[in-house]
Amino acid sequence: MPIYEYRCSRCGAVFARLQSLSSEVRPMPCPSCHGEETERLLSTFAAGASSPRSGSCGSGASGPPACGGGGG
DSSP states (O other), X not given: OOEEEEEETTTOOEEEEEOOXXXXXXXXXXXXXXXXXXXXXXXXXXXXXXXXXXXXXXXXXXXXXXXXXXXX
């Protein structure tokens, strides 16, 4: 089940909810002010790497990651 983030148009609170993919789309009440003027946000997510050299910084075949993860 995905986690959706919402922002309340009334009070500005940002909150997340776990919802099934098959659930109908309906207004999600704000836990702070209980208003129903909320919008679903576009979220990013993190994924685990399968090896220490893979990741978002990139890596060279003969050196440390390009982002300067460095060692030594």
